[in-house]
Amino acid sequence: DMSAIQLLRDVGSHFRVNVMMTRDSVAKRLQDQSAGMSFTEFSYQLLQGNDFHELYKQYGCKVQLGGSDQWGNIIGGVELIRRHGGEAFGLTVPLLTNSAGVKMGKSAGNAIWLDKDMTSPMDLRQFLFNVELIR
Numbered sequence: 001d002m003s004a005i006q007l008l009r010d011v012g013s014h015f016r017v018n019v020m021m022t023r024d025s026v027a028k029r030l031q032d033q034s035a036g037m038s039f040t041e042f043s044y045q046l047l048q049g050n051d052f053h054e055l056y057k058q059y060g061c062k063v064q065l066g067g068s069d070q071w072g073n074i075i076g077g078v079e080l081i082r083r084h085g086g087e088a089f090g091l092t093v094p095l096l097t098n099s100a101g102v103k104m105g106k107s108a109g110n111a112i113w114l115d116k117d118m119t120s121p122m123d124l125r126q127f128l129f130n131v132e133l134i135r
Helices: 004-014 017-022 024-031 044-059 068-083 121-130
Strands: 063-067 089-093
Touching: 004 044, 004 068, 017 024, 024 068, 044 068, 063 068, 068 089
Parallel strands: 063 089
Antiparallel strands: none
């Protein structure tokens, strides 16, 4: 367990605000005056970075895979691990979108899960059957 104060002191001290603000995910949101960004969203780099660091320490996890919109968060974890003397890597893949070009995933409320309790085998089959392949 880690308190918010401990997180800010022990993890936050390894993150530089000027670097965090240059990450695409943050910079784009700050440029869009109508969207803005909450402190919670901004500090997510620390939370995800710390999660990756904990997975590295406890289980030897050296690679984090995510959507291209997670690049800044993933790099935060890679850098945190390296600052503690470890070696880790991040890999991103293009976002999965539906036929209208809308992002698919947890935050969009339309995720496709590989867990049969979260997406039925029939729903997964239908999704894969109806995916438009890029040619």
